Amino acid sequence: MKLRTLLLLGICPLALHSQTYSVSGFVKDTGGTPLPYANILLLNADSVRVNGTSSDESGYFSIDGIAPDLYLFQPQYFGYSARPVPVEVRSDLRLGALILSEDAEQLDEVVVTRKRPVIERQADRVVFKVENTVLSSGSTWDILRNAPGVIAGPESLEVRGQPATIYLNGRKVQLGQDEVLELLRGLSGDMILSVEVIPLPPASFEASDGPVLNIRTRQNILPGYKGSVRGEYTQAVFPKYSLGTSQFFKTEKFGLLASYSIAPRKELKVSDSYINFIDAGNAVFANWETRMDRITRSQAQQGNLILDFTPSDRDELNLTANLLYSPDQEHAYTLGTEMRNGQGSPDSTLVTRSVLDEDRLNASVELNYRRSLGEKGASLKANAHYTYYELDRVQEGNSRYFDPSGAFLRDFFFATDADQQIDIYTGQLDLDVPIGKGNLETGVRGSFIESRNAIDYLDVNMEPPFDIAVTDRFSYDEEVYAAYASLYQEWSAWSLRLGLRAEQTQVRARSETLDEINNQDYLEWFPTLYLGRALGEKHSMALTYNRRLTRPNYQDLNPFRFFLNENDYNEGNPNLVPNFSHNFNLNLSLDNTYFIDLYYRDNGRYISTLSFQDNENQTLLQIKQNTLGSISYGLDFTVSKALLDWWQVYAYNSLFYEEETLLAVLSEQETYTNRVSGYYGYLNNSLTLSGDGTLTGDVSLLYLSGFLHGSFKRSETIALSAGLRQSLWQGRASLSLVAEDLLGRANATYTSRYANQDNAFYSRPETRFIRLGFTYNFGNYRLQSRRADLRNTERDRIVED
DSSP states (O other): OHHHHHHHHHHHHHHHHOOOEEEEEEEEETTSOBOTTOEEEEEOTTSOEEEEEEOOTTSEEEEEEEOSEEEEEEEEBTTEEOOOEEEEESSOEEEEEEEEEEOHHHHHHHHHHHTSOSEEEOSSOEEEEOTTSGGGGSBHHHHHHTSTTEEEOSSOEEETTEEOEEEETTEEOOOOHHHHHHHHHHSBGGGEEEEEEESSOOTTSOTTOOSEEEEEEEEEOSSEEEEEEEEEEEESSSEEEEEEEEEEEEOSSEEEEEEEEEEEEEEEEEEEEEEEEEOTTSOEEEEEEEEEEEEEEEEEEEEEEEEEEOSSSSEEEEEEEEEEEEEEEEEEEEEEEEEEETTSOEEEEEEEEEEEEEEEEEEEEEEEEEEEETTTTEEEEEEEEEEEEEEEEEEEEEEEEEOTTOOEEEEEEEEEEEEEEEEEEEEEEEEEEEETTEEEEEEEEEEEEEEEEEEEEEOTTSOSOOOTTTOEEEEEEEEEEEEEEEEEEEETTEEEEEEEEEEEEEEEEEETTTTEEEEEEEEEEEEEEEEEEEOSSSOEEEEEEEEEEEOOOHHHHOOOEEEEETTEEEEOOTTOOOEEEEEEEEEEEETTTEEEEEEEEEOOSOEEEEEEEETTTTEEEEEEEEOSEEEEEEEEEEEEEEEETTEEEEEEEEEEEEEEEEEOTTSSSSEEEEEEEEEEEEEEEEEEOSTTSOEEEEEEEEEEOOEEETTEEEOOEEEEEEEEEEEETTTTEEEEEEEEOTTSBOOOEEEEEETTEEEEEEEEOSOOEEEEEEEEEEESTTOOEEEOOOOOOOOOOOOOO
């Protein structure tokens, strides 16, 4: 140690006396036209990069701090080529123009790049590459809805029947369900490189993460600046538009990605539902049929910032900040209900109008640090994260009853005023050490969540006195301490990954009105196993297992109510407990083209959305509840293949069985087992429609025979979508046209029918639309990109109705 210090002290005076120089010049094409924002790489005699920069608008460049030596100056520009220019630097130099000529061969290579498979199947995940495809002209929500293996519900995303956890560049998106949708709809697809669909995440992911959808964005790898502005117009029932901009900037040590979008929206959701109320003799004594129209007006604004700083070859710093602000969001509900007796004769009608006003704010900041240790690839990573979430919600409603002749009978007013504040703090430390032909990952993590909630049930004047039966104060505090280790090794034709994660959880939840306290304190272990075997050069098989945890979401525990009318409402359940699952998957890969997966999942006491009708009081309640048991299994077949040079096909097929056993709390029948066997198919065609690769197309077809949604069974759905994307002005801009749900069959009917329960609904959001998008790039828009690949802390849960 002393010798190293002395050597450093001896070298420093020499370094202080060393001389450096600058080299400048211009970059032009063979016609003498300056090439703005071209990349100039400074290479040593062994062609190893030493420095680099980009030319300005006039094609001028300058590189400072060059030590005396012999170098190669390599200019780069999309569609052009040039040989490196040798220069011996002994003083400040001003070069003549560096000349680049058009490279037809390079342009051909670009065409080949556009023909790469859009979907890549790996051992434990599917990578959905969307950069420069038709889908990239839409929003990230459009991309995820079309990702293979993903089932899009009315307002949710599922993989193999489980809700998917959304990650952005390896970091969990710490937003509620509504906020996640707004984030994905506001995040432009032109920022997205790929989406990773991970059915069984490894031990480094949090145990409560089910299937993961990890969104990878693009970043500059060469010095320079580029940016884009974009606009979209969507014609559905109501027209919509969105505007946004993205900015990329990078120097040798500093990188920045910033984006902003605003998306004023007016959306219509129509839902038809019925309830058959059944008496003790199992006869229908009343039938209610309801038509609901919900018009939502919103103006969500979203900002994202990613800062990268590389102070040395061994150190990396990353700061990520996200802000989602949605003020004055209004949901206007109109419900018309026809009430008939058991003989089908009109009894009365009910008209309910209510308005739900919301203000939402979600702000998060995250700091990541990575340190390379030694020359063998070891690294140390540290992460700190904070999220602040705030929701203010006011609902006012009025129900009016009429007799069969239309004469007014009575009315009913209801109003609620609710607010929620959540603070989340997390920290994580990870160590990655190469061992033999593999590596060892280990780390520790802590998360601390504080949630404070209040709801007041008011009279028509929005003033006290409060209805004590519904008014409440609810608090939720959670602490999770975790540690994990994951070992990966390869030998001969085998590969093995063993992982173990331990999580200590402490929960304190309290409802003042219910005078109920729910405390939980438990330590659980979560093993993972991956065993792979190569069967020749192009074939392989692998076995994967993990144990996972699903914790109740905050809103699910919150006993507050949301009313459609006084007879139909949603309610939280403070008695929910975590459920644990065992997941198995056997994969066979043939010729790196055909993939067969056999999976089985014991979901344990799965937390599900259940619907219960109270026949005596004629009400309908939607509530989250732990099932008594749940299992799933299936067989998946995937193929990704180029049929022709211009035609790439990806097909995903799944035969599955789903089963949930629930406690039938409002029936004489003690339990009910909901089962479904079905088929899920997804076919995607990626087409290159012009010789130069500037015109591309995409046609996809999704078919789902049916599925489970808690106590409901979901009917058959078919979604056909098509799109075109035209690159303009040598990549300076792009124009896209997308049409979705061409058959008008993307929405499903949900039916709950057993014992004395008989109700259903058919919800139709605006899934059928045509969207026109235009993106204009400026700056050095031809800068190469890479995926943002810092894997950091997983984030926690905020879910809204």
